[in-house]
Amino acid sequence: MTKKANITRDRSGTERVIVAAAKRVLAEQGFSAFGVNSIARAAGCDKQLIYRYFGGLDGLIEVLGREMSDQFGDMLGPIDPATCVTYSDFIEHMLLQLLRALRQSELLLRIAAWEIADASPITRKLAQVRGAALAAWVKDQRGPIAPPTDRDVGAINAALIAAVQHLALSAHAIGEFGGVRLADEADWSRVETAVSTLVRATYSHPDASVQRG
Amino acid sequence: MTKKANITRDRSGTERVIVAAAKRVLAEQGFSAFGVNSIARAAGCDKQLIYRYFGGLDGLIEVLGREMSDQFGDMLGPIDPATCVTYSDFIEHMLLQLLRALRQSELLLRIAAWEIADASPITRKLAQVRGAALAAWVKDQRGPIAPPTDRDVGAINAALIAAVQHLALSAHAIGEFGGVRLADEADWSRVETAVSTLVRATYSHPDASVQRG
DNA sequence: AACTTTTGTCACCGAGCGGTGAAAAATATT
DNA sequence: AATATTTTTCACCGCTCGGTGACAAAAGTT
Numbered sequence: 001m002t003k004k005a006n007i008t009r010d011r012s013g014t015e016r017v018i019v020a021a022a023k024r025v026l027a028e029q030g031f032s033a034f035g036v037n038s039i040a041r042a043a044g045c046d047k048q049l050i051y052r053y054f055g056g057l058d059g060l061i062e063v064l065g066r067e068m069s070d071q072f073g074d075m076l077g078p079i080d081p082a083t084c085v086t087y088s089d090f091i092e093h094m095l096l097q098l099l100r101a102l103r104q105s106e107l108l109l110r111i112a113a114w115e116i117a118d119a120s121p122i123t124r125k126l127a128q129v130r131g132a133a134l135a136a137w138v139k140d141q142r143g144p145i146a147p148p149t150d151r152d153v154g155a156i157n158a159a160l161i162a163a164v165q166h167l168a169l170s171a172h173a174i175g176e177f178g179g180v181r182l183a184d185e186a187d188w189s190r191v192e193t194a195v196s197t198l199v200r201a202t203y204s205h206p207d208a209s210v211q212r213g
Numbered sequence: 214m215t216k217k218a219n220i221t222r223d224r225s226g227t228e229r230v231i232v233a234a235a236k237r238v239l240a241e242q243g244f245s246a247f248g249v250n251s252i253a254r255a256a257g258c259d260k261q262l263i264y265r266y267f268g269g270l271d272g273l274i275e276v277l278g279r280e281m282s283d284q285f286g287d288m289l290g291p292i293d294p295a296t297c298v299t300y301s302d303f304i305e306h307m308l309l310q311l312l313r314a315l316r317q318s319e320l321l322l323r324i325a326a327w328e329i330a331d332a333s334p335i336t337r338k339l340a341q342v343r344g345a346a347l348a349a350w351v352k353d354q355r356g357p358i359a360p361p362t363d364r365d366v367g368a369i370n371a372a373l374i375a376a377v378q379h380l381a382l383s384a385h386a387i388g389e390f391g392g393v394r395l396a397d398e399a400d401w402s403r404v405e406t407a408v409s410t411l412v413r414a415t416y417s418h419p420d421a422s423v424q425r426g
Numbered sequence: 427a428a429c430t431t432t433t434g435t436c437a438c439c440g441a442g443c444g445g446t447g448a449a450a451a452a453t454a455t456t
Numbered sequence: 457a458a459t460a461t462t463t464t465t466c467a468c469c470g471c472t473c474g475g476t477g478a479c480a481a482a483a484g485t486t
Contacts, residue, residue, distance in 0.1 A: 009452055009463050030331065032245065037443060046465050051445075116379075117330035118243065119386040127387045135392055155407035158391035162383065163376035166329075170375065173332040174340045178371035179348055194368035201414040222433050222482060250473060259435055264475075 015053050018043045019067065022060055027107040031114040061122055065129045068111070072133035075101045075108070079141045088203035090145050091157060094138060095164050095195050102168035103188070109172050112165055134161075148203070156202060160195070167191055228266050231256045232280065235273055240320040244327040274335055278342045281324070285346035288314045288321070292354045301416035303358050304370060307351060308377050308408050315381035316401070322385045325378055347374075361416070369415060373408070380404055 021043035026034050036057060040047035054060040076097050084090045102108055115127040147153045171182035181187050234256035239247050249270060253260035267273040289310050297303045315321055328340040360366045384395035394400050 011463065014463085032331065035443070036445080047444085048446085048466090049464070052463085057444090113330045116382045116386050117326045118245065124387050127383075127389075131389075131392055151410060152403055152407055154391075154393055155403040156410060158393040159376040159380065159404065159407045159411060161391050162379035163372040166375035166379035166382075167372065169329045169379075170340075173329050174337050176340075176344075178367075178374050179344055180367055180371040190365055190368040191372065194365055194372045197364060197369060198372060198411055198415055201418060202411055205414060205418060224433070227433085248473070249475080260474085261436090261476085262434070265433085270474090 011053065014043075014045060014049060018045065018050060018053065018060070019063055022064055023107055026064075026110050026114075030110055031118065058122060061126070065126050068107070069129050069133045072130070073137045073140070075105055076134075076137055077101075081143060084145070086204065087145050087147050088200055090142060091160070091203060092196055092199040094141070095160055095199065096192055098134075098161065099164045099168060099188075099192070099195070102165060103171070106172070109169060113169055113173070116169075151202075160198065163198075164195065224266065227256075227258060227262060231258065231263060231266065231273070232276060235277055236320055239277075239323050239327075243323055244331065247327075271335060274339070278339050281320070282342050282346045285343070286350050286353070288318055289350055290314075294356060297358070299417065300358050300360050301413055303355060304373070304416060305409055305412040307354070308373055308412065309405055311347075311374065312377045312381060312401075312405070312408070315378060316384070319385070322382060326382055326386070329382075364415075373411065376411075377408065 018039065022034070022039045025039050025042050029038070034057075036047040036050050039060070040050060050056065050060060054063060079090070079093050079097065084093050102112070111126055111130065115123045115130075167177055167182060170177035175181065175183050180190070182191070231252065235247070235252050238252050238255050242251070247270075249260040249263050252273075253263060263269065263273060267276065292303070292306050292310065297306050315325070324339055324343065328336045328343075380390055380395060383390035388394065388396050393403070395404070
């Protein structure tokens with residue numbers, strides 16, 4: 001009675017249970033607890049199955065990465081094409097949606113933290129998968145809007161995304177960053193305004209091109 | 214011969230050795246390896262001394278945090294007051310110096326990663342100490358330059374600092390971010406230009422105030 | 427010299443980890 | 457019904473971890 005009701009035996013079913021348990025463990029306890037013992041305990045089965053069905057932790061992580069990659073677009077959601085006609089609008093909406101998606105997905109936050117804290121082949125792959133998924137979503141949502149060519153939009157957008165991601169991470173871990181509290185909605189409203197300000201100043205002003213020394 | 218030459222016994226000396234070893238372990242192996250066994254091994258002494266002299270890991274971390282706080286200003290270095298007359302100039306220089314300091318201090322990067330990846334009382338304290346040190350340095354360097362009052366400079370600067378910090382972290386861990394390679398000097402030149410562009414667009418343009426939806 | 431205190435080392439504990447070989451239990455095949 | 461295959465569990469290994477009590481050796485004190 002203390003264990004699960006092991007009514008039937010089916011491999012693909014327990015595979016799903018294991019993957020779900022892996023997600024739960026990662027989301028709730030972080031990557032330091034992400035191991036065969038802990039996952040098997042959460043899944044209510046023996047850890048041996050992780051080796052048999054996924055070839056160990058690496059295989060399980062790969063499956064997890066693929067699933068996350070598929071869900072990524074859904075988490076971010078669509079961008080209303082009516083409210084963003086300029087590239088500035090588009091980047092602004094993209095950043096704000098990314099921020100909200102990160103804030104409400106503990107799993108995404110844990111993965112992002114993992115990528116930064118532990119430099120291993122596994123996290124490298126995770127980072128690549130997530131980056132590719134984000135890039136695909138951006139390209140998919142951008143539509144006919146063309147980015148400006150007089151600036152390094154790749155580097156600028158990378159910096160903006162980095163800002164959003166880091167603030168979300170810091171909020172989750174310690175609830176503040178740089179003396180700015182990151183707890184309730186009022187705090188996040190400040191952050192969203194700041195992001196909007198940065199984007200609009202950089203992309204909306206026609207004469208805001210790169211200046212020399 | 215395999216061990217250290219244990220010539221003399223002095224407590225404050227071994228305390229310094231232990232602190233240095235703790236820094237080395239954290240910088241070279243990350244916070245997951247930051248424990249009594251590993252540090253004592255690196256220091257070439259018994260782990261019992263960590264308990265006796267520092268009251269355990271927590272006390273050692275506190276000492277380490279104090280030392281880092283003192284060194285923080287030196288790592289960042291002074292800002293040339295001649296080259297920055299406006300607030301925009303000041304923030305730009307501040308961010309670029311912070312970026313360079315982070316890039317060359319593996320210890321700072323590891324601490325920053327720790328703060329994000331593991332939410333514990335220890336890391337909370339570390340984050341507070343580091344944030345206070347940065348704020349003190351900023352205030353010390355700012356001089357008579359007053360920030361603008363028509364925008365939320367706290368939130369904007371937090372976002373910019375977060376961007377810089379996250380890019381440095383991601384570069385150290387996986388060598389890229391958001392599809393942008395972060396390896397050689399050319400890559401970092403792109404990032405620095407992007408940061409400059411963001412700062413100047415936001416703070417230099419007189420009419421770049423917050424716009425309403 | 428006999429002693430106390432400080433400094434440092436050693437041996438051990440229980441717990442959790444990743445990983446593996448073998449048995450058991452359910453299902454499929456004949 | 458008997459056999460083979462798949463699915464699942466169990467028991468165990470070696471290792472590292474954080475933590476502690478007991479002991480050895482140097483240095484200070486009387």
